[in-house]
Amino acid sequence: MAKLAVVTGGAGFIGSHLCERLVADGYQVISLDNYFTGSKENHVEGVEYREGHTKDIAKHIVETPDIVFHLGEYSRVLTSFDDVEKVWDLNVKGTFGVLEFCKKKNIRLIYAGSSTKFGEFDDADNGENKSPYAYFKTTNTQLVNNYGEWFGLDYAITYFYNVYGPRERAGTYGTVIEIFRQKILNGEKLKVFGTGEQRRAFTHVKDTVDGIILVGEKGEGDGHCISAKKEYSIMEIAKAFGGEIEMKDALPGDRKRSKCDYTKMEELGWVPKEDVLDYIKESNES
Numbered sequence: 001m002a003k004l005a006v007v008t009g010g011a012g013f014i015g016s017h018l019c020e021r022l023v024a025d026g027y028q029v030i031s032l033d034n035y036f037t038g039s040k041e042n043h044v045e046g047v048e049y050r051e052g053h054t055k056d057i058a059k060h061i062v063e064t065p066d067i068v069f070h071l072g073e074y075s076r077v078l079t080s081f082d083d084v085e086k087v088w089d090l091n092v093k094g095t096f097g098v099l100e101f102c103k104k105k106n107i108r109l110i111y112a113g114s115s116t117k118f119g120e121f122d123d124a125d126n127g128e129n130k131s132p133y134a135y136f137k138t139t140n141t142q143l144v145n146n147y148g149e150w151f152g153l154d155y156a157i158t159y160f161y162n163v164y165g166p167r168e169r170a171g172t173y174g175t176v177i178e179i180f181r182q183k184i185l186n187g188e189k190l191k192v193f194g195t196g197e198q199r200r201a202f203t204h205v206k207d208t209v210d211g212i213i214l215v216g217e218k219g220e221g222d223g224h225c226i227s228a229k230k231e232y233s234i235m236e237i238a239k240a241f242g243g244e245i246e247m248k249d250a251l252p253g254d255r256k257r258s259k260c261d262y263t264k265m266e267e268l269g270w271v272p273k274e275d276v277l278d279y280i281k282e283s284n285e286s
C-alpha cells in the first residue's frame with residue numbers, strides 16, 4: 001500500500017510543488033490548507049485537498065499518516081509587523097496542533113523553518129527577534145526540538161532560503177523575484193529598499209523540494225539548511241531584470257544576509273542545480 005503523506009499548506013507556493021513531487025514518487029497525498037494565501041489554482045492532480053486550520057488537524061485528518069510535512073504557516077516578514085495576532089494564530093497555535101497530532105499518533109514530522117532566524121544585521125548577528133515572523137518561526141523550531149527531547153517525536157527541521165519559481169506570488173504576500181517579474185511585465189519601476197546591498201541565496205523551488213524529500217527520507221533533528229550556494233544582492237537582481245530602479249527607505253526586519261550551515265544537506269547528498277540569474281534571463285526572453 002502507498003505511504004500516506006500529509007502536507008500542510010499544500011495549496012501554497014512551495015507546498016504545491018511538494019505535493020506534486022510526492023504524488024510522482026508514489027505517495028498518497030492529503031493537503032490541509034486554510035487558503036489564507038493558498039489558492040485552488042495551485043491544486044495538482046492526484047492530491048486530496050481538505051480545507052482547515054492546522055490547529056484542528058486532528059479533526060480534519062482522521063487517518064494516521066506515515067509522515068507530515070508542515071509548511072502551512074503565515075510566511076512573510078514585512079507584513080508580519082501588522083499581523084502579529086494572525087502570525088501567532090496560524091503559526092504558534094497551528095504548529096502546537098500539528099505537534100500534538102504527531103505526538104499522539106507517533107508520526108514523523110518535517111517542519112519548514114525559516115532562514116530569517118540566521119539573519120545578519122548591523123546590530124545583531126542573529127535574526128530571531130527582528131520581526132514577528134522570524135520570532136514565531138524561531139520559537140516553533142525550538143518547540144519542535146523540544147517535542148523531540150520531551151516526547152521522543154521523530155522529526156527533522158528544514159530551513160528554506162528565498163525560494164523562487166513557478167507559482168510564486170507577487171502582491172501583498174509576495175516575494176521579490178515574482179514581484180520584480182510582474183513589475184517588468186507591467187512596465188513599472190522596480191523598488192529597491194535600503195542600500196540594495198542586502199544579499200540573498202535565492203533557491204529554486206525544484207531544488208528546495210528535492211531537499212525536502214531527502215530530509216523526509218533521511219533527515220534527523222535540526223539544521224537542514226536548503227540553500228543555494230551563491231548569493232546575489234537585491235540590486236544585482238534588479239539590474240538582471242533590467243527595469244528602471246527606484247530607491248526607497250530601508251524596511252524593518254530586512255536582514256543583510258542569512259548565514260547557512262551546509263553540512264547536513266551535504267551529508268544527505270543534496271546539490272542545488274539552479275541559478276536565479278538563468279531564471280530571470282528566461283523570464284526576460286519569454
Ligand SMILES: NC(=O)c1ccc[n+]([C@@H]2O[C@H](COP(=O)([O-])OP(=O)(O)OC[C@H]3O[C@@H](n4cnc5c(N)ncnc54)[C@H](O)[C@@H]3O)[C@@H](O)[C@H]2O)c1
Nearest residue numbers: 009012013014034035036037038054072073075094160163
Ligand atoms: N518562500 C520562502 O522563501 C520561504 C522561506 C523560508 C521559509 N518558508 C516557509 O515555507 C512554508 C511555505 O511557504 P510558501 O512560500 O509556500 O508560502 P505560502 O503562503 O505560499 O504557503 C503557505 C500555505 O499555508 C497555508 N496556511 C497558512 N497558515 C495555515 C494554517 N494555520 N492552517 C492551514 N493552512 C495554512 C496558506 O493558505 C498557504 O497555502 C512556510 O511555512 C514558510 O514560513 C518559505
